[in-house]
Amino acid sequence: MPELPEVETVRDGLARHVTGRVVTGVEVLRDYSVRRHEGGPESFRGQLVGQRVGAAVRRGKYLWLLLSQEPAHASVRSPLPDGAAPAGDHVTALMAHLGMSGQLLVRSGTAAVDKVPHLRVRLELSALPGEPGTPRTLDFVDQRTFGHLSVTDLAPTPDDGPGGWGSALAEIPEPAAHIARDLLDPALRRDDLARAIRRRRTGIKRALLDQRLVSGVGNIYADEALWRAGLHYARPTDTLRLAEAHRVLDAAEEVMREALAQGGTSFDELYVNVNGQSGYFSRSLAVYGREGEACTRCGALVRRDEFMNRSSYTCPVCQKVPRNARW
Ligand SMILES: [Zn+2]
Numbered sequence: 001m002p003e004l005p006e007v008e009t010v011r012d013g014l015a016r017h018v019t020g021r022v023v024t025g026v027e028v029l030r031d032y033s034v035r036r037h038e039g040g041p042e043s044f045r046g047q048l049v050g051q052r053v054g055a056a057v058r059r060g061k062y063l064w065l066l067l068s069q070e071p072a073h074a075s076v077r078s079p080l081p082d083g084a085a086p087a088g089d090h091v092t093a094l095m096a097h098l099g100m101s102g103q104l105l106v107r108s109g110t111a112a113v114d115k116v117p118h119l120r121v122r123l124e125l126s127a128l129p130g131e132p133g134t135p136r137t138l139d140f141v142d143q144r145t146f147g148h149l150s151v152t153d154l155a156p157t158p159d160d161g162p163g164g165w166g167s168a169l170a171e172i173p174e175p176a177a178h179i180a181r182d183l184l185d186p187a188l189r190r191d192d193l194a195r196a197i198r199r200r201r202t203g204i205k206r207a208l209l210d211q212r213l214v215s216g217v218g219n220i221y222a223d224e225a226l227w228r229a230g231l232h233y234a235r236p237t238d239t240l241r242l243a244e245a246h247r248v249l250d251a252a253e254e255v256m257r258e259a260l261a262q263g264g265t266s267f268d269e270l271y272v273n274v275n276g277q278s279g280y281f282s283r284s285l286a287v288y289g290r291e292g293e294a295c296t297r298c299g300a301l302v303r304r305d306e307f308m309n310r311s312s313y314t315c316p317v318c319q320k321v322p323r324n325a326r327w
Pocket of ligand 1: 295296297298299300315316317318319
């Protein structure tokens with residue numbers, strides 16, 4: 001499942017290759033992939049064709065493209081530097097949820113739709129003014145079909161900060177309005193978050209995975225962060241010292257930044273890709289997926305527990321089971 005660093009890599013690719021283009025055509029090859037769009041596939045198409053793509057924005061694992069209506073007789077209009085729409089335009093968003101296996105692929109030219117395995121939705125995009133070569137396509141490819149696309153309205157952010165990374169616009173798609181800021185977000189109030197975690201009466205891993213508290217920390221990075229911080233996943237949050245809460249948040253940010261640094265360089269110029277579980281970061285993981293292997297810090301054997309219907313990996317020495325553990 002794509003986690004924050006993978007989604008950020010996709011956002012960055014979209015910002016570079018899609019921003020500024022006008023949607024000239026939409027093909028929905030599988031209606032199920034637009035099931036969250038109110039009004040169905042026809043409405044989805046109607047709300048996309050003629051829209052100019054602005055900034056690519058991300059909060060946690062939520063990703064969206066800002067859209068504004070291209071005037072009918074537009075002469076050449078360059079996108080604003082940060083990809084925002086000019087003031088006064090009605091701005092909507094194309095939200096992409098990648099699910100387990102979703103990919104967004106930007107291509108130059110058009111591969112026939114029946115030549116692209118698991119292609120669910122295709123957007124045809126205009127060339128940029130003065131750009132040589134053929135127009136682009138943005139393909140949503142999704143083998144397991146857990147992902148989906150929808151066009152939605154925006155709502156003001158509750159804290160008046162930017163909706164997410166990638167645009168200064170203080171609005172967020174309505175379906176993501178309940179999602180907390182993530183650890184890479186400059187507008188995150190880190191100290192408020194650490195205190196909010198300590199007020200919870202739960203285990204630290206459950207708190208890290210709660211998207212209403214902090215977004216974008218998935219199962220893999222939660223386990224890695226807890227190992228780095230030397231805390232067991234069942235540690236009661238209300239027994240954490242403030243410094244410990246900060247330690248685990250710092251560790252989570254650090255591990256995601258490292259993953260991002262590794263993922264950001266391995267993509268072809270015109271190929272924006274998320275590749276599910278075969279993560280490029282896997283070689284750097286200290287505990288996740290390493291059951292029975294030696295902890296790189298102390299040599300004890302990494303153990304795997306069933307937890308929240310998933311696996312949790314810990315070092316039994318570096319991450320002692322706490323008293324009053326909250327499973
Ligand atoms: Zn250890």
